[in-house]
Amino acid sequence: MSIHTRLTLWYTGILAAILLLFSLALYSLLSQVLYEQVDDAIRSRAGEIGSYIQTQADPMRLLITRQVQIPPVDVFSTSNTFVQIVDRQGNVVARSANLGDNYLPIRRESFDQNLAGNAVLYTLSTPQARLRIYSAPLVIFDPLEGETIIGVVQVGMSLHDVEATLLTARYAIGLGVAFTLLLAAGVGAFMAHAALRPIDHITQTALQISRAEDLSRRLPAVRTQDELARLTDTFNEMLGRLEELFQQQQRLVADVSHELRTPLTTLRGNLDLLRRGMERLPPEDLQDILQTMEGEITRMSRLVADLLLLSQADAGVQIKKEVVELDAVLLDVYRQALLMADGVRVELGHEDRALVLGDRDRLHQLLLNLVDNAIKYTPAGGTVRLSLYRREDWVQVSVADTGVGIAKEDLPHIFERFYRSDRARSRQTGGTGLGLSIAKWIAEAHGGHLTVESELGVGSTFTLWLRPYVPRAGTAESRAI
Structure with missing residues (x-):
C-alpha cells in the first residue's frame, strides 16, 4: 500500500471517528431536549388541571356534599395529548374525548406513589404508539381535614412526533457524515498527492542519477524551510559523499594498479632476461637481478599487507587494549x-616515562612509520629527532626531521591513501603511499590523533597525541612509576 493511500485512509479514518463522536453527542442532546420538552408539556398540563380543580372547589359545598366538581378535561387535551382523572379507588371519573373508547392504563405502583403524594413519569408502549405519561395526585383543601388527595390526574402525550423527528435526524446525520467523509477522502487524496509530489520528483531524479551513474548531479534546491528542504539537502549531501567515496575508490584502484604495475613490469623484464641468457650472465649481474626481483616482491608483499590492514580498519576491527610503556616502545623504535x-643522524631527545592503554605492536608500527618516513625524506647529513613528553592530559610523541618538508597545499591530503606530492621520489624510496594512512588510523583507534607541521626546505614535525593511562593506587604500574 502506497504512502499516498495510507495518508488518505488515516485522514479519512480520523475524521470519521471525530464525526461519529460528534454525531452521537448531537443526537443524544437532541433526543434529550425533545423528551424534556414532552415531559415539561405534560407536567405543565397536569399542573393546570390541578390548579383549576383547587380554585373551583367550593368549601361550603364540600362540607355539605363531600363532592368536588370535575372540570371538562377536553379543554386541556390536544390531538396528541390525552387527559384522564381517576378517584382514590382507581375509577376513571373523567377522560378526554380523543381517547375514544380507550383508557390510559393505570399502573398499580405508580397509583400507590400518587396516593402517597408523589408524581410519577413513565413511558408506556401501546399497540398504537408509545406514550409518555405524567401521573400526579389531585390535592384540594378540605375545611375539615386540610389538604386532601382526592384522586389522580394522568396526562399522556404520544411520542410519535418525537420519534419521527429523531428518525429524520438520524437519516440527516448519517447522510451528512457519509457525504462529508466522501468529500474528505477526495480532498485528503488530493492533499496527499500534492504533499508527496516533491518526493516523487526526488525519487525520479534519484532514479535518473542511478541509471546514468552520474553522481555529480544534484537535486534542485527547495526554497521552503520544511522537511522536504531538509530531505533535499540531506540527499544532496549524501550524493556528495558518495561521489567523494566513488572517486576515492577509483583513485585507490588506479593507485594500486599503478603500484603493482611497476614491480610486475620489473619482474617480467628480469624473468625475460633470465630466460634468454641466464647461462651467459656473469654471476654479479645474476645476483643483481635476483636482488631486484626480491626487492620488488617484498614491496608488493608490503603493499598487500598494508591494504589488508586498512581493510580491517574500514571493517571496524577493534585493537587489543593493554597497558603499554610508551617510552620503552619509543626506545625500541630509536x-x-x-x-x-x-x-641521517637519529637522535633521542627529551624522554619522559609514560603509560598508555593500547596495542604495543600497533603503536610500534605507527612510530616506525613516522621515523621511516622522516629518514626517507631527509638527505644525508640531516637529523631526525625523537621526543616524548608527559603532559597533564596528554602524552606527546614527536618525530622531527630536517628534510625536504611538505608544501602547504599538500598538508591537508598527506594522510589520504596513496597521496604523495612527489610520486617519482616516493617510488624511489620504496614507499607504498599507505604509511601515514595507517599511522592515522592507529592513532585514532587509540583515542588520539596525529598532527603535522612542515615548511619546505626546513623540515617536518609529526606529533602523536595520546591520553595517558593513570593506574590505580597500589597497583604494580603505580609502584613502578
Whole structure:
C-alpha cells in the first residue's frame, strides 16, 4: 500500500471517528431536549388541571356534599395529548374525548406513589404508539381535614412526533457524515498527492542519477524551510559523499594498479632476461637481478599487507587494549632507526616515562612509520629527532626531521591513501603511499590523533597525541612509576 493511500485512509479514518463522536453527542442532546420538552408539556398540563380543580372547589359545598366538581378535561387535551382523572379507588371519573373508547392504563405502583403524594413519569408502549405519561395526585383543601388527595390526574402525550423527528435526524446525520467523509477522502487524496509530489520528483531524479551513474548531479534546491528542504539537502549531501567515496575508490584502484604495475613490469623484464641468457650472465649481474626481483616482491608483499590492514580498519576491527610503556616502545623504535639511518643522524631527545592503554605492536608500527618516513625524506647529513613528553592530559610523541618538508597545499591530503606530492621520489624510496594512512588510523583507534607541521626546505614535525593511562593506587604500574 502506497504512502499516498495510507495518508488518505488515516485522514479519512480520523475524521470519521471525530464525526461519529460528534454525531452521537448531537443526537443524544437532541433526543434529550425533545423528551424534556414532552415531559415539561405534560407536567405543565397536569399542573393546570390541578390548579383549576383547587380554585373551583367550593368549601361550603364540600362540607355539605363531600363532592368536588370535575372540570371538562377536553379543554386541556390536544390531538396528541390525552387527559384522564381517576378517584382514590382507581375509577376513571373523567377522560378526554380523543381517547375514544380507550383508557390510559393505570399502573398499580405508580397509583400507590400518587396516593402517597408523589408524581410519577413513565413511558408506556401501546399497540398504537408509545406514550409518555405524567401521573400526579389531585390535592384540594378540605375545611375539615386540610389538604386532601382526592384522586389522580394522568396526562399522556404520544411520542410519535418525537420519534419521527429523531428518525429524520438520524437519516440527516448519517447522510451528512457519509457525504462529508466522501468529500474528505477526495480532498485528503488530493492533499496527499500534492504533499508527496516533491518526493516523487526526488525519487525520479534519484532514479535518473542511478541509471546514468552520474553522481555529480544534484537535486534542485527547495526554497521552503520544511522537511522536504531538509530531505533535499540531506540527499544532496549524501550524493556528495558518495561521489567523494566513488572517486576515492577509483583513485585507490588506479593507485594500486599503478603500484603493482611497476614491480610486475620489473619482474617480467628480469624473468625475460633470465630466460634468454641466464647461462651467459656473469654471476654479479645474476645476483643483481635476483636482488631486484626480491626487492620488488617484498614491496608488493608490503603493499598487500598494508591494504589488508586498512581493510580491517574500514571493517571496524577493534585493537587489543593493554597497558603499554610508551617510552620503552619509543626506545625500541630509536634503536631500529639507527640501523635504517643511511647517513641521517637519529637522535633521542627529551624522554619522559609514560603509560598508555593500547596495542604495543600497533603503536610500534605507527612510530616506525613516522621515523621511516622522516629518514626517507631527509638527505644525508640531516637529523631526525625523537621526543616524548608527559603532559597533564596528554602524552606527546614527536618525530622531527630536517628534510625536504611538505608544501602547504599538500598538508591537508598527506594522510589520504596513496597521496604523495612527489610520486617519482616516493617510488624511489620504496614507499607504498599507505604509511601515514595507517599511522592515522592507529592513532585514532587509540583515542588520539596525529598532527603535522612542515615548511619546505626546513623540515617536518609529526606529533602523536595520546591520553595517558593513570593506574590505580597500589597497583604494580603505580609502584613502578
